[in-house]
Amino acid sequence: MRAAIVGCGLIGRKRAFALAGARLVVCCDVRPERALALASQARAEAAIDWQETVRRRDVDLVIVATTHEALAPVAAAAASAGKHVLIEKPGARRAAELEPVREAARRAGVLVRVGYNHRYHRAIRQAFELVDAGALGELMFLRARYGHGGRPGYEREWRAQPELSGGGELIDQGSHLIDLARRFLGDFCDVKSFLGAFYWPMAVEDNCFLLLRTQEGRVASLHASWTEWKNLFSLEIYGRAGKIEVSGLGGSYGTERLTLYRMRPEMGPPETTTFEYPMPDDSWQAEFAEFLEDIRLGRAPQPGLADAQAVLRLIQRIYEEARP
DSSP: OEEEEEOOSHHHHHHHTOOTTSEEEEEEOSSHHHHHHHHHHHTOEEESOHHHHHTOTTOSEEEEOSOHHHHHHHHHHHHHTTOEEEEETTOSSSGGGGHHHHHHHHHHTOOEEEEOGGGGSHHHHHHHHHHHTTTTOSEEEEEEEEEOOOOTTGGGSGGGOHHHHSSSTTTTHHHHHHHHHHHHHOOEEEEEEEEEOSSSOOSSOSEEEEEEEETTOOEEEEEEESOOSSOEEEEEEEETTEEEEEEOOSGGGOOEEEEEEEOOTTOSSOEEEEEEEOSOOOHHHHHHHHHHHHHHHTOOOSSOHHHHHHHHHHHHHHHHHHOO
């Protein structure tokens, strides 16, 4: 597979060096210096015209890693040109923006994967395996927190501009938490939320507090924050037979760790097993390898456009209900 990357910022750079099984042909960015810097590192061509890039005959697959307002238009153009597409989360600013992507992919017979990369961290992968194998019994609820503290001038960056981002911390790190909660518990029908700009002088929220419930009564309590002064990732999944606790994402978020608590028949202190993953993060490689397998097998990617639209519809509902 021959790949192009549109958007050569932090995520584009991560993607460029996680393409095992594919060859990077071109790096495209509206800022020429970023395209040239990544292209020189990755031994690829540099470009500034994304429309020309996605139509290139020597490209089979396009990775879209732009700011949010450009994700769907670039992905739709790439799919229309007959390219498979890996589009960064959240995929768009609103669910409706992904309809042209869905239609273009259907017409061209190509696959689109949405880059909810956190599903591929080692501890999360193990959590999926344990839950799917029934290690926790019937699931009851989960609790998750995710955040960082920003940096000087954060209120002037693109994520603080709703016309570019589509929202604040809810659509940023909050969308990761919603995606994971949906994967474990299912779709949510009841929503309670509180959003606020507690610290940063922004037009968007820097914290979101969510309480979500499925039709079956499973509950997710989620908090995403841009005022988490020590970077944090924490996910706790509760079943009738035990609990899984995942913490850390590597780097500044701390060592990835999963602890499994199995309830004993007599209850009391649970049987506890802890797994640590101090090795380098391989989630980007694992995610891309699965997309190549999707393409080889012709199977629908998960997460795909339907997953991204479900997350975005929930986010849009929360924003609408939060308006005065």
